[in-house]
Each structure stands twice: as structure tokens, then as C-alpha cells.
Amino acid sequence: MNAENTKAQMRKGVLEYCILLILSNKDAYASEIINRLKESQMIVVEGTLYPLLTRLKNAGFLVYRWEESTQGPPRKYYTLTETGTVFLKELEISWQKLNNAVNSIKP
């Protein structure tokens, strides 16, 4: 058991929460989300993001539209849906509870 492993496990848990947080602020491209997450050191490999984004979209929490780009192929521009906002709220409550739980255990 090393700390990296556990850290990875913890990150796994909050990744979707972070994605929804970023999108609740403003709409974004996949690459923007990736950069933001990299800045906060939430992800190491980009590949993790795409399955997550697609599944969040299929669950109805996100929608996207295509935008043409001068720098390459057209890109998906993601927006948080109403259902997504409700789901985000639920995640926030869960995160809060978790936080409080851990804090209360700390001596």
C-alpha cells in the first residue's frame, strides 16, 4: 500500500464532481477541462476524462455542441444541464458530509 495508490483511489471518487464543478462555472471544451484538472493536479492522464464525459452526457447531466476550430478538427463544447445541476448539488452534499466525517474523526 503506498500513498500514490490511495491518492489515486481518492481522486477517482471525486473526478466527476470536479468535472461538474468546472462546467457549473462556465461551459468548456474537453481540453479546457483537462487543463483545469491538470492545474489542480486532479488528473495525470487525459484518457480518463473521455469515458467519464461521455457517460455523464449519456446520463443526461451534460450536453455538448460542436464548434469549429481553426487549430484542428471540430471540438465538443460541453454545458451542464438542469439535471446535471441537481446531481451536482447532491455530490456537493456528499462531499460536505464526507469532509465533515473525516474532520470529526481527526483528533
Added chain:
Amino acid sequence: MKRTIDVNIGGLIFHIDDDAYEDLNNYLKSLKNHYGDSDEGKEIINDIESRVAELLNERKSGSQEVISQNDIRQIITILGNPEEIFDEEKPKATYKVAKKLYRDADNRIFGGVAAGLAAYFGIPIALVRILYIILAFASLGIAILIYLLLWIVTPKAITAKQKLEMKGKPINVSNIEESIKQEYTEVKENLRTKSPKLKRGINNFWAKLSSFFLAISKIILVLIGSILIFIGVIALLSIIASLFLSSWIIIPFNELSIYNIIPEIFFNSTNSVLFFICIFLVSGIPFIMLIFGGLKLIFKLKTNTPIIIISLICLWFFGIINIALLSTNQIKQYSFRSTDNSKPTAIESTLNNKLHIKTKTNLTHKEISTINFDNIRFTKLNGETILLGKPILNFEKSESGKFEILLKRESRGKDLISANENLRNITYKWSLNDSILYLDKYFEIKGKQHWKNQKLYIIINVPENNNIVLEKNISQRFNFNSNDFYDFYLNNNENKEWIMKENGRLQISE
């Protein structure tokens, strides 16, 4: 020197070394194998491919540069090794927010039932409300009953989680293919994490089979639920119609229906109301339960209020017990029978040896359509219900050598005394004019009596070899014993003369 390949990545064209191409191809293939053939899987692969194209574009400024293995290695590092990506995945890969029926308390007028239904089916609330009002009229208020049922049964969406489930993406069984695919991915994930050693082929087969059956069984449940509701509603409608509106179907706005008649004929007023309530309970409650069950099946509601079911069952038993008690009480009213005979009255006919017999209707108004049991008719005259009965006419050989008429009354009661009292209320009129004996069509039961199986026998004694002339259609006017009836029936179309033979039977006189 190396060979280059022109490759289309995410819609852009690149020049790539053939060994770099191999690496990239293997990378994408392993991703493809993992994410599968589903629409979702294909979308993920496309997204990743687009990202590869984006990254390559950033690195290659001129279109003359060729992508090398090094470049591919870098890209894979950025995107992540397949193992790294798969490792980062959450074990439960699908977000199944099963859509559940809740009451939407934020959008309520009464209980938020309509709003909840609107959210579940994804249609505007106003539409649901309008439809419901129309339904309420069309189903004579049964829709209101269903609304109340739903109000009781459906939980309110309070927490954020519940509100999410209320509005969530519908697991729509009408979209069978999508439903099956969803089951397939889930089952496949389960199998993958639990039995990694099984060969892929078996995995896929079982996954496909079980997902198919899971989806089908969901559809069947919804179908069964709908059928139950349908049966329940139709049955309740029929019960209401038959109890309260039956005669409206034949004669609109006729006052008479089972609801009107039964009280006055059988019971006193409190008992009859009670009887009706109990009939409705006993016949209606099973169907209400049916509708209940159907709703539960369709919307997958949990019974958190068994109280409702228990009280419904208790009401049902209450109804049954009361009906039993009322019925036994009624039966007791008929346990004793009493008859009386009057003395024979001699009839002098002006014609020797011949008597005409005709009927006379004793109703001073045209008969309104009535309810007609066996021997008894019920008519409403001036708002009062009158019991009339058809007498039973018998002909016998006279002992005294004269024409005679004899009336025999019969009635039932809860004891002999009551039976006697009851039969005294039977009144009947006949009159003699020259040689014609006029018999009233009905005997009357005076004084607001209940039906007690009252009977009146008219016995006419005819001397041997004397004749009687019966008007035509007499077989329809009275009740007869079977022998006579047959004879009279055959000769219904004209007035016939009959002669009394020695054996006491009438025969046609030529």
C-alpha cells in the same frame, strides 16, 4: 529511411512512419476492445482519436513533417496507457439514475401528483392536468379515486437525490434496444469484475442472453400492471353503472333502478342504504386493490403504507359480514307461510250453462314500465311504489252444480302471525255483469308492504258439461298450471269456448 503512411485521424490527414502507425494502431485497438461496440463505446474512441489529432496538430507546424514513434510515445504518455486509463475508471461504470415516480411538491396544486406524473413521463404539467380533468369526467369520478390512491402511495421528492430520480433520464421500456444495451453493459461489467478468467466469448453470450431477458421481463411487468389497472377501472365503472344507472340504459331518466326499487321492496330504509354500501365495498374493493397493484407494477412503487391495504381488507370483511347478516335477516322474513281460503261464492250467469270470462285492468293510468319479477310487478303511482301481483287462475269441476269462484291468498312472514297479517293485505276485485265475469288483472298489496312472496289463487268451479268462454290471449293475462297453460296458449288468437268434462279438465267445445 522509412516508409510513411497517410492516415486519417479524427478527420485530419497526417503523414506517419509505418512503425509509429503500428504503435498508434495497437493503442487505439486496445482501447476499442475495452470500450466495446456500443454507441457509447464508439463515442469514447472517437473523442480520444480527436484528441490525438489535436495533440499531433499542435506539434506539427508544417504539413511536411512526419509523425514518428517518439511522437506517438509522447501522446500515449499524455493520454495515458490503456492500463492506466482503465485503472482510473470507477468500478460502476454506468450512471443508471432509475427514473422513479415521486410527487413534485414544488409544483403542486393539491398533492403534486400531476406534477410528479408530468416529470415521470416528460410531458408538460398543464397537459397532465387537462387530461386528468377530462379523464375524471369520462370515468365518472374513478380517476379522482386513482388520484387519491396515487397521492397516498407516491412519496414526496424531498432530498436532492429524490428530486434527481424524479426528473432523471427515463429507463424507457419503449426503447427496447437501448434498454437491452444498458442491461448488456451492466451485466458485462459485473461478469468482467467478478470472473476475469472466463473467456470473452462466454462472457458475451451470457451477457447478451441475460440482458435480453431482463429487458423483456421489465416490459412484461409494465404490461401486466397496465392490464390490471384497465380491468380494475372497467370493473368499477360497471359496478357503479349497474347499481345506480342500470335502467337509464334502457329508458333514460327512468326513476326505477335497482337502487330505487330494492329498498322499498325488501328493506326498510336504513337497512337498504347499508346494504348498498356493503355491496359496493365487497364488489369494488377487490378491483381497487387491482388498480393499486397495477400502479405499483408500472411505477415500481414500494408499499411503505401497509395501513391502506389493511384497512381496505377490513372494510371488505365488514361489507361481507354485513351482507351476510342482512341476508339472513331477510330470509327469516320468509320462513313461515300462511294461506287462507274464502268460501266459494256462487255465480249466477244469465246464460244458462255458459260463463264468459274477461279481464279488467285495475290501474287507472297507463302502466309505466315496471320491474317485473315472476308474479309481482312494481309500479310507481304518484311517487308511491305499488306492489301488484298476477293471480294464478285454476279451473275445477264444481261439486255444487253451479258456477263458483273461490279466492285463496298466500303469503310468507317471519312467524305465523306476521304471515297471516301479511296475507290480509292482499286485495282483489272481481265483478259479474250478466253473463260476464270480470276479473281484475292484478291483485294489489295494500299499505306499503314489502315483498313477501304473496300469491293469489283464483279458483273457478265449473259444473260438468257447462261451458266457459275465455277471451283471447288469456294465457298471457294470468298464471296457470302447466296443463291448462299449454291448451290456452295454443288457442290464443281468438275467444274460445271450453267445456268441463267429467274428469275435471276443460276441453274445446265445438
